[in-house]
Amino acid sequence: MGSKAVLQVTNVLKTFGGLKALNNLNLTIEEGTVHAIIGPNGAGKSTLLNVCIGQLTPDTGTVEFDGQIITGLAPHEISQRGISRVFQTPQIFEDLDILQNVMIPALAHIDGQFTFNAVKDLRHRNEVKRAAMEIIEQMNLGDQLHDRAGAMSRGNKRRLELAMCLVQKPKLLLLDEPTAGMARADTNQTIEILKKIKATGMTKVIIEHDMNVVFSLADRVSVLAQGTIIAEGTPQEIRESEIVKEAYLGGAKI
Amino acid sequence: MLRGFLKINMKKLLKNNLVIMIIFSVVVLTMPIWMQPFGAAYPDILQKFVIFGVFAIGYNILFGLTGYLSFGHAAFLGVGSYTAVWSFKLLTMNIIPAIILSVIMSGIFAVLMGYVALRRSGIYFSILTLAFAQMCYNLAYSVLTPITNGETGLQLAKSDPRVIDRLFSEAGEGLPSTTLFGIETSGYSGFYISAVVMIIVFYISLKIFNSSFGLKLKAIKSNQNRMRYLGFNTRPYLLTAFVISGMYAGLAGGLLAATDPLAGAERMQWTASGEVILMTILGGVGTLFGPLLGVIIIKYFENIFSAINQLDLHSFYSIFPTWLENAMVSISSLFVGEGWHMTLGLLFMLVVAFLPGGVLEGMQLTYKKLTTYVSKKRNKTGGESKKETGVNHGK
Numbered sequence: 001m002g003s004k005a006v007l008q009v010t011n012v013l014k015t016f017g018g019l020k021a022l023n024n025l026n027l028t029i030e031e032g033t034v035h036a037i038i039g040p041n042g043a044g045k046s047t048l049l050n051v052c053i054g055q056l057t058p059d060t061g062t063v064e065f066d067g068q069i070i071t072g073l074a075p076h077e078i079s080q081r082g083i084s085r086v087f088q089t090p091q092i093f094e095d096l097d098i099l100q101n102v103m104i105p106a107l108a109h110i111d112g113q114f115t116f117n118a119v120k121d122l123r124h125r126n127e128v129k130r131a132a133m134e135i136i137e138q139m140n141l142g143d144q145l146h147d148r149a150g151a152m153s154r155g156n157k158r159r160l161e162l163a164m165c166l167v168q169k170p171k172l173l174l175l176d177e178p179t180a181g182m183a184r185a186d187t188n189q190t191i192e193i194l195k196k197i198k199a200t201g202m203t204k205v206i207i208e209h210d211m212n213v214v215f216s217l218a219d220r221v222s223v224l225a226q227g228t229i230i231a232e233g234t235p236q237e238i239r240e241s242e243i244v245k246e247a248y249l250g251g252a253k254i
Numbered sequence: 255m256l257r258g259f260l261k262i263n264m265k266k267l268l269k270n271n272l273v274i275m276i277i278f279s280v281v282v283l284t285m286p287i288w289m290q291p292f293g294a295a296y297p298d299i300l301q302k303f304v305i306f307g308v309f310a311i312g313y314n315i316l317f318g319l320t321g322y323l324s325f326g327h328a329a330f331l332g333v334g335s336y337t338a339v340w341s342f343k344l345l346t347m348n349i350i351p352a353i354i355l356s357v358i359m360s361g362i363f364a365v366l367m368g369y370v371a372l373r374r375s376g377i378y379f380s381i382l383t384l385a386f387a388q389m390c391y392n393l394a395y396s397v398l399t400p401i402t403n404g405e406t407g408l409q410l411a412k413s414d415p416r417v418i419d420r421l422f423s424e425a426g427e428g429l430p431s432t433t434l435f436g437i438e439t440s441g442y443s444g445f446y447i448s449a450v451v452m453i454i455v456f457y458i459s460l461k462i463f464n465s466s467f468g469l470k471l472k473a474i475k476s477n478q479n480r481m482r483y484l485g486f487n488t489r490p491y492l493l494t495a496f497v498i499s500g501m502y503a504g505l506a507g508g509l510l511a512a513t514d515p516l517a518g519a520e521r522m523q524w525t526a527s528g529e530v531i532l533m534t535i536l537g538g539v540g541t542l543f544g545p546l547l548g549v550i551i552i553k554y555f556e557n558i559f560s561a562i563n564q565l566d567l568h569s570f571y572s573i574f575p576t577w578l579e580n581a582m583v584s585i586s587s588l589f590v591g592e593g594w595h596m597t598l599g600l601l602f603m604l605v606v607a608f609l610p611g612g613v614l615e616g617m618q619l620t621y622k623k624l625t626t627y628v629s630k631k632r633n634k635t636g637g638e639s640k641k642e643t644g645v646n647h648g649k
């Protein structure tokens with residue numbers, strides 16, 4: 001495990017009206033780690049990811065990715081630098097089929113922000129399709145290639161979105177509750193997939209309420225409450241920490 | 255077995271671009287024949303079918319693929335027409351330069367309009383395009399009269415320079431007519447020239463629909479934010495689609511001028527934009543053939559239904575007794591002649607309310623129902639005969 005910081009969030013403040021959703025938050029994500037962020041509802045976890053991908057700009061503070069400041073960049077520029085995100089409510093192309101849903105992010109990898117080039121299109125067509133099919137197979141969605149994405153179950157939508165992110169081969173993958181609303185068996189399958197990706201050394205930030213998932217995947221855990229990180233450590237340390245039990249877990253949940 | 259095999263191959267075949275194009279070309283080029291029973295086999299209306307076909311195909315690239323509803327595309331139609339007529343006046347009566355210039359000119363206008371309007375989406379985008387087109391329309395009537403010749407419309411004149419033509423020959427007696435290297439471009443030849451142009455641009459739109467560019471446009475329609483978070487800058491994509499569809503409109507405008515060399519500002523009015531929207535929705539938004547179907551329906555109503563008068567109706571119903579004939583005529587006359595707008599309006603309301611996918615969807619649904627009905631019937635009889643053989647074996 002390298003000690004180089006991939007993502008560095010420094011003194012980020014984000015307010016909504018009077019509410020401080022992120023309150024001078026500092027966070028470092030190291031290269032190659034799986035970093036879990038846990039915290040009660042409304043703690044600011046999703047807001048933190050929104051700031052990282054440029055969906056929101058912080059009031060003050062900066063986000064650095066790969067040593068460069070990315071605050072203020074447009075979402076597509078940030079994505080092109082290598083950050084992908086799975087959203088808390090699946091964000092997919094409901095009107096398109098599964099294959100198309102995964103081909104589009106694969107194209108982003110090849111075409112960049114904008115291309116209008118028929119020759120390039122022809123040259124890469126098969127390559128793109130192959131890359132998309134491979135990931136779809138990994139996600140066990142291969143038998144539904146031409147089904148409309150909007151008609152799938154919520155669990156499958158999540159898995160599809162994960163496929164869309166993975167096909168981009170991001171340097172940093174942000175996962176906002178990737179197993180929420182999934183049946184037990186689906187959750188286990190997703191954990192297996194995530195473990196497999198873990199083996200590739202991709203850096204991941206995972207927001208998760210399910211402690212089984214957190215403890216079976218994460219290298220480090222940060223606890224977020226009321227917009228600040230109140231504790232950070234290995235899963236073992238967090239499990240035993242008194243502050244955390246009080247603030248979030250209430251002692252009972254583990 | 256063989257039937258199933260054939261069916262699969264037929265389906266595959268119908269998805270093949272070449273096959274689609276061949277069938278499409280044959281259908282379009284034989285229009286003068288199969289339009290005969292409908293009373294629409296004269297050059298004027300046939301030209302309108304294919305020229306507005308170009309307009310609608312282009313409009314569908316924007317509206318059908320991206321979902322951006324422009325109320326300003328008539329402006330490009332008008333710009334195309336004015337440019338073409340100016341080309342006839344200044345350069346040559348040959349339609350090739352005129353058409354190329356009208357495409358370029360409308361493309362420039364589309365870049366300007368798109369650049370501003372695409373800063374917004376949804377209803378605000380529509381309003382911006384509407385404002386831009388109405389501005390063009392009003393300017394054509396006022397400040398720009400030297401270019402547009404105001405209400406009279408821009409026409410050819412004997413005194414026009416036509417510098418390229420003058421290089422080759424002296425000005426003849428009377429007004430020259432538009433040509434394609436000596437072929438007259440009015441009447442039936444005008445139809446065939448426009449039809450070939452439409453077939454070519456239809457092929458281009460087919461390619462766009464099936465390309466990854468088209469896929470990205472569909473994705474923008476489905477979830478634009480997701481596209482951004484996946485790393486696509488959506489605005490240049492939208493602008494490209496907008497400019498392409500604007501150029502299609504300009505091409506249609508150029509063709510209108512090529513078959514009848516005059517241009518008036520009314521071509522730019524919002525009603526003309528509204529018409530192309532109607533055509534696209536009526537036929538089927540986002541489908542390849544729907545908009546063309548819409549064009550035929552609307553242009554048919556506009557030209558044929560509106561020309562039917564009381565006399566025609568009387569002769570149509572003459573087989574009935576007089577009292578019934580009179581009753582039928584007075585009811586039907588509400589819907590024809592001046593009343594054709596009402597028929598169209600009713601049809602449009604019915605389609606939007608019950609067939610959001612347009613007439614094309616309606617036809618597909620009917621076809622599906624018919625085939626499942628037929629195959630069910632066939633299965634029933636097939637199943638029975640099997641049973642019989644089973645019984646026989648038992649014996």
Ligand SMILES: Nc1ncnc2c1ncn2[C@@H]1O[C@H](COP(=O)(O)OP(=O)(O)OP(=O)(O)O)[C@@H](O)[C@H]1O
Nearest residue numbers: 016019021039040041042043044045046047048088
């Ligand atoms: N766009 C917004 N406008 C106003 N308030 C917002 C907005 N986004 C988030 N908030 C508020 O900020 C706080 C943090 O929200 P956030 O979604 O980040 O919580 P979370 O930790 O992801 O919670 P959950 O576990 O429920 O997903 C909440 O009180 C929420 O209501």
Ligand SMILES: [Mg+2]
Nearest residue numbers: 045046047088
């Ligand atoms: Mg959240």
